[in-house]
Amino acid sequence: MGASKTDHFTKNQNAIATLAKAIAHPARIAILEYLLKVDSCICGDIVNELPLAQATVSQHLKELKNAGLIKGNIEGNAICYCIDENAVKKLQTYFVALFTKLEIKNSNCC
Amino acid sequence: MGASKTDHFTKNQNAIATLAKAIAHPARIAILEYLLKVDSCICGDIVNELPLAQATVSQHLKELKNAGLIKGNIEGNAICYCIDENAVKKLQTYFVALFTKLEIKNSNCC
DNA sequence: AATTATTATCGTAATATTGCAATATTAAAA
DNA sequence: TTTTAATATTGCAATATTACGATAATAATT
Numbered sequence: 001m002g003a004s005k006t007d008h009f010t011k012n013q014n015a016i017a018t019l020a021k022a023i024a025h026p027a028r029i030a031i032l033e034y035l036l037k038v039d040s041c042i043c044g045d046i047v048n049e050l051p052l053a054q055a056t057v058s059q060h061l062k063e064l065k066n067a068g069l070i071k072g073n074i075e076g077n078a079i080c081y082c083i084d085e086n087a088v089k090k091l092q093t094y095f096v097a098l099f100t101k102l103e104i105k106n107s108n109c110c
Numbered sequence: 111m112g113a114s115k116t117d118h119f120t121k122n123q124n125a126i127a128t129l130a131k132a133i134a135h136p137a138r139i140a141i142l143e144y145l146l147k148v149d150s151c152i153c154g155d156i157v158n159e160l161p162l163a164q165a166t167v168s169q170h171l172k173e174l175k176n177a178g179l180i181k182g183n184i185e186g187n188a189i190c191y192c193i194d195e196n197a198v199k200k201l202q203t204y205f206v207a208l209f210t211k212l213e214i215k216n217s218n219c220c
Numbered sequence: 221a222a223t224t225a226t227t228a229t230c231g232t233a234a235t236a237t238t239g240c241a242a243t244a245t246t247a248a249a250a
Numbered sequence: 251t252t253t254t255a256a257t258a259t260t261g262c263a264a265t266a267t268t269a270c271g272a273t274a275a276t277a278a279t280t
Contacts, residue, residue, distance in 0.1 A: 091209075
């Protein structure tokens with residue numbers, strides 16, 4: 001047992017959940033915010049910014065990349081990570097839709 | 111070790127991550143959507159709607175309640191769950207802020 | 221008071237996540 | 251080609267999540 005039964009839910013429900021999971025860690029939020037703060041897309045010094053070991057940061061970057069939120073380009077002997085705007089728009093679409101639904105309903109109970 | 115080092119990140123980063131985590135499971139998305147679909151706030155039949163055992167659903171409801179996204183009122187010998195609009199607004203605020211930041215930046219790289 | 225219906229909690233097993241040290245990979249620089 | 255720098259992967263330990271059966275708690279009904 002354990003492990004979520006993704007096949008019992010809709011594609012949309014799984015998609016939102018997966019995207020939410022990708023940003024469900026402060027380190028990954030910090031990475032996204034850092035990529036925004038620095039004006040151009042910055043390479044490896046993400047590691048220096050975070051209070052985590054290089055291996056751990058690399059893992060978080062991988063998860064963000066898997067979720068499609070960031071992309072990495074090889075640039076010299078470093079890798080340039082930056083936010084993937086199209087993917088972020090998709091993320092936004094899901095959430096805005098959810099929020100809209102949440103707002104429409106004026107609680108007539110509780 | 112393991113377990114996330116929440117104390118090394120900002121309150122805001124942890125807050126977003128925690129809220130994201132609350133909706134980072136398809137069952138919890140399904141619960142929120144169901145609470146929206148039914149017109150008034152409906153009690154226990156959430157269990158019947160989901161492909162999960164009663165104990166499991168109860169756990170997910172607890173997590174949503176802990177995150178403040180839903181609230182439960184005792185109503186007869188059942189409990190009436192419904193979406194907590196104020197909390198949802200807070201959630202929305204965090205995410206909209208994040209999305210806005212993400213949009214402002216026009217990728218001049220990668 | 222005993223029964224019934226509804227929800228919560230406990231105990232436990234399976235799996236996933238987090239984190240880091242050590243090591244591998246990759247490509248520029250010497 | 252060896253060295254150096256940057257990033258990824260592996261292996262492992264600690265912790266968290268997910269799920270469910272069994273049981274407890276709660277409150278209406280009989």
